[in-house]
Amino acid sequence: MISLYRILLRISVTRGRLLAFLAGGALLDLIAYAVRVSDYANRETDVYQLLDLAALALYVPVVALVFSTSSLGDLAQDGTLVYVWLRPVARWKVVLVALASTLTVVLPLTLGPVWLAIALAGASWQAFWAITASTTMAACAYTAVFTAFGLRVRHALIFGLGYVLIWETGVASLGKGPAALSIRHYAESLLAHLGNQTVPGAIEADLWPAVIVLAAVTLAGAALTTILLSRQDVA
Amino acid sequence: MIEIRNVAKWYGGVVALSGLTATIGRGLSSLLGPNGAGKSSLIRILCGLTPPSQGSVRVMGKDPRTSREIRKDIGLVPQQERLPPGVNALEFVAMAASLQGLPDPEGAARKAIETVELDPNDRRHLSSYSKGMRQRVKIAQAIVHGPRVLILDEPLNGLDPRQRSRMAQLFIRLGGEDRCVLVSSHVLEEVQELSSTVLVLAEGKLAAEGDFHAIRQLLDDRPHRIRLRSTDPLRLASGLMGSGTVSAVQTAGDNAIVIDTWTVSPFRRRLPRLTQELGVRLLEVAPLDDDLESVFRYLVARRSP
Numbered sequence: 072m073i074s075l076y077r078i079l080l081r082i083s084v085t086r087g088r089l090l091a092f093l094a095g096g097a098l099l100d101l102i103a104y105a106v107r108v109s110d111y112a113n114r115e116t117d118v119y120q121l122l123d124l125a126a127l128a129l130y131v132p133v134v135a136l137v138f139s140t141s142s143l144g145d146l147a148q149d150g151t152l153v154y155v156w157l158r159p160v161a162r163w164k165v166v167l168v169a170l171a172s173t174l175t176v177v178l179p180l181t182l183g184p185v186w187l188a189i190a191l192a193g194a195s196w197q198a199f200w201a202i203t204a205s206t207t208m209a210a211c212a213y214t215a216v217f218t219a220f221g222l223r224v225r226h227a228l229i230f231g232l233g234y235v236l237i238w239e240t241g242v243a244s245l246g247k248g249p250a251a252l253s254i255r256h257y258a259e260s261l262l263a264h265l266g267n268q269t270v271p272g273a274i275e276a277d278l279w280p281a282v283i284v285l286a287a288v289t290l291a292g293a294a295l296t297t298i299l300l301s302r303q304d305v306a
Numbered sequence: 307m308i309e310i311r312n313v314a315k316w317y318g319g320v321v322a323l324s325g326l327t328a329t330i331g332r333g334l335s336s337l338l339g340p341n342g343a344g345k346s347s348l349i350r351i352l353c354g355l356t357p358p359s360q361g362s363v364r365v366m367g368k369d370p371r372t373s374r375e376i377r378k379d380i381g382l383v384p385q386q387e388r389l390p391p392g393v394n395a396l397e398f399v400a401m402a403a404s405l406q407g408l409p410d411p412e413g414a415a416r417k418a419i420e421t422v423e424l425d426p427n428d429r430r431h432l433s434s435y436s437k438g439m440r441q442r443v444k445i446a447q448a449i450v451h452g453p454r455v456l457i458l459d460e461p462l463n464g465l466d467p468r469q470r471s472r473m474a475q476l477f478i479r480l481g482g483e484d485r486c487v488l489v490s491s492h493v494l495e496e497v498q499e500l501s502s503t504v505l506v507l508a509e510g511k512l513a514a515e516g517d518f519h520a521i522r523q524l525l526d527d528r529p530h531r532i533r534l535r536s537t538d539p540l541r542l543a544s545g546l547m548g549s550g551t552v553s554a555v556q557t558a559g560d561n562a563i564v565i566d567t568w569t570v571s572p573f574r575r576r577l578p579r580l581t582q583e584l585g586v587r588l589l590e591v592a593p594l595d596d597d598l599e600s601v602f603r604y605l606v607a608r609r610s611p
Contacts, residue, residue: 074401074411081392150386154398154447157353158405159377305355306386 072168075155079172083141089180092134096184099125103188116268118194122185122202123270127209127258128240131181135213136231138176142169143300144221150306157305166296170214177210201266208285209258215292216254222299250274254288257281307331307455307486308352313361315347315510322347323510326361330488330505334481336497336518337490339507345490346385348507349459352488353382365455378406381453383444383461389432395419396426399446406451418450419443423472437464445473449480456480456487462496474499498522529553530570535562535590536581545584551576564594 102125106117143166146152155165185206189199221227243253250256256274263270264278276284308330315323323344339345350356351363354370354377363369368376390398399418403411416426422442432443441464448456458477462470477500481487491497497504497518504521506514514521536542543555543563551573554566567573581588 072404074397074404078390078393078397078401082390146390149388150384151388151390153355153382153384154390154402155405156355157377157380157382158402159374159407160405161374305350 072160072164075165076168076172079142079169080175082145083138083173084176088137092137092180095130095133096180096187099130099184100187100191103192107192114192115194115198118189118192118198119262119266119268119270121192122188122198123259123262124240126181126185126188126202127205127262128255129235130184131206131209131258132213132235132239132255133232134180135173135177135210136217136235137228138173139214139217140221140227140231142173142218142221143296144218144227147222147303147305148225152303153305156300156303162300163293163297166218166293166300169218169296170293173214173218174211177214178207181206181210198266198268201262201264201268204265205258205262208261208282208289209254212254212258212285212288212292215289215296217292219292219296219299222296222303244274247274251276254285257284257288261285307366308488309364310348310352311362311364313348313351313358313363315344315351315356315359321510323351323358326507326510326512328505328512328515330486331503332484332486333503334478334487334489334501335503335505336501337488337505337507338492338494338497338521339490339513340492343492343507344510345492345507346459347510349382349385349457349488349490352457353380378451379454381448381451381456383441383448383458385459385463387437387440387464389440389443391433392431394429394431395424395435395443395446396428398432398443399450402447403450408451414450415446418446421449421476422446423469438466438469441465442469442473445476454485456485458487458489460490460492462491462493470496471499528568530567530573531564531594532567532573533558533562533564533590533592533594534577534588535560535592537561537587537589538584539563541584542581542586545580545586546577549576549580561589 102121103118106121107114143152146155182203185202186199189202217227217231220231224230239253239255242249243256244250257276259270260276260281261278263275264281310326310328313323313326314321326348337345337348351358352365352370357371365376366379370376370380396412396415396419399415400411403414408414419426422445424439424442424446432440435443441461445458445461448458462473465473477487477489481501489500502518504515504518505512506521514524534542539557539561543557546552546565547555551569552565552567556564558564
C-alpha cells in the first residue's frame with residue numbers, strides 16, 4: 072500500500088498547485104501581519120475573524136477540494152483507476168490510502184500558513200492550539216467529502232468551488248438552519264470554543280457537538296467513497 | 307475457466323452486447339471483431355469492471371464483479387493508453403505487484419519488465435515512453451503476479467512488427483502454461499498468428515466461434531463480389547459463366563465486370579488458366595466486399611434467425 076500512497080501523492084502534487092497554494096497562504100499571512108500593525112488593541116479578535124473568514128471558510132476547503140478531487144477522481148476520469156481497482160485489496164484500504172496521501176499535502180499546506188499567520192499577528196498560544204485543532208478537523212472532513220465527490224461527479228473541481236463559494240462562505244452565514252449543514256460552521260465553533268473567543272459573525276455550535284459532527288462527516292465521507300468505489304463503473 | 311451466459315450490456319439506448327453465450331477454456335483464445343463490436347465491453351464485464359445489464363459471467367466459478375478472491379487470478383491489459391503520470395515503469399509495476407500482495411514486489415516487477423523486454427533500471431517517467439513501450443509496461447503490470455486468467459484488450463496496438471512478433475510469442479507461451487489467455491484484436495492476421503481458438507464478435511453478438519481454420523473457411527465460403535477489369539470483358543464474362551465458378555456476372559463499364567461467387571478458392575485457381583485460354587489480359591482484380599466489416603456483417607446475418 073505504500074507504493075499506492077506514493078503514486079497517489081505524486082499524481083496529485085504538481086508544481087503549479089503547490090505554487091498557487093503557497094501564494095494563497097502567503098496572502099493570508101500578509102493580511103495577518105497587516106492586522107497586527109493596523110489594530111493592535113483588538114488584534115486577537117481580528118485574528119480570529121481572519122482565520123474564520125479567510126482560512127476556515129475559504130483557504131482550507133479550496134486546498135482540500137483541489138487535492139481530494141484529484142486523488143481517486145482523476146484516476147477515474149483518465150481511466151487509470153483500473154490499475155488499482157482490479158487488485159485484490161479491500162476498497163476501504165484504498166480509500167484510506169487515498170485520504171492519507173491527500174492529507175499529507177493538505178495539512179502542511181493549510182496549517183503552515185495559519186501558524187505563520189498566528190505568529191505574524193502576534194496572537195496567543197491559545198489561538199495557535201484552537202486554529203490547529205479546527206483546521207485539522209475541517210481539513211479531514213472536507214478531504215473525505217471531496218474525495219467521494221471527485222469519484223462521483225465529473226468536473227468535481229468546478230462544482231466543488233461553487234459549493235465552497237456559494238454555500239460555505241455565503242449561504243451558511245445566513246442563519247442557524249443552513250449553518251447546521253456547513254462544515255465551516257462546526258470548524259469555526261471549534262475555533263471559538265478552544266480559543267475562548269467570540270468569532271465575529273460566527274453562528275456557534277457547542278464544543279462537543281462540533282467535534283462529533285466533524286468526525287462523523289469525515290467517517291461518512293470515507294464510507295461513502297468506499298461504497299462509490301465498490302460500485303464504480305471502471306473505464 | 308470463463309463462462310458467459312446470455313450476457314447483454316447497454317448504455318442508455320445503445321446496445322453494446324446482446325445475448326452472448328460462450329465458454330473460454332485454458333490456452334490462448336482470440337476475440338476478433340471490428341471496432342465497436344463490443345469487445346472492450348465484454349472484456350470489462352469479464353474483469354468485473356462493469357456489471358452486465360443482463361445475464362451472468364463466471365471466472366473460475368466466481369463473479370468477477372463481487373469476488374475479491376478472483377482478482378488475485380486476473381490480469382488485464384486495458385485498451386486505454388494512459389498510465390499514471392510522474393512514475394517510472396518499475397514503480398508502476400511494483401505498485402501492481404504490491405497490491406497483488408506479492409512478497410517481493412520490486413523483484414517481481416523487475417522480472418515482469420524484463421519479460422516484456424524493457425529495462426527495469428530505466429528511471430524515465432512513463433509519459434516519456436513511446437506508445438509501444440507503454441503498451442509493454444501495461445503487459446508487464448498484467449503478468450507481474452502470474453495470473454491464471456490473462457485478458458489483453460488489443461495488446462499489439464502500437465507495437466512495431468518485431469515487437470508484435472515477440473509479444474505474440476510471449477502470449478503463446480503464457481497460453482501454454484495452464485492458464486486462460488484471451489487476446490482481443492480487430493486484425494484477422496494477428497489472430498491467425500496467435501491462436502487456434504477464436505470468438506468472432508460483431509454488432510454486439512457472437513458471430514462465430516471455434517477453430518481458426520474453420521472460421522477462416524467460413525469467411526471464404528461466403529458470397530464474394532469481385533471486380534475484374536480486362537482487355538475483353540464480354541469474352542471473359544462468357545468464359546466465367548461457362549466455368550461454373552461464378553453465380554452472376556454484370557458489366558460495370560471501363561472494361562470491367564463484377565462477378566459473384568460462392569466458391570472463391572476454386573474461382574481464384576480457375577481464373578488465370580481461363581484468361582490464358584481465352585486470350586484475355588487481366589488488368590485488375592479487386593474484391594469489393596473483403597473488408598472485415600462486411601465479413602463480420604455477413605457472419606452476424608448468417609447466425610441471426
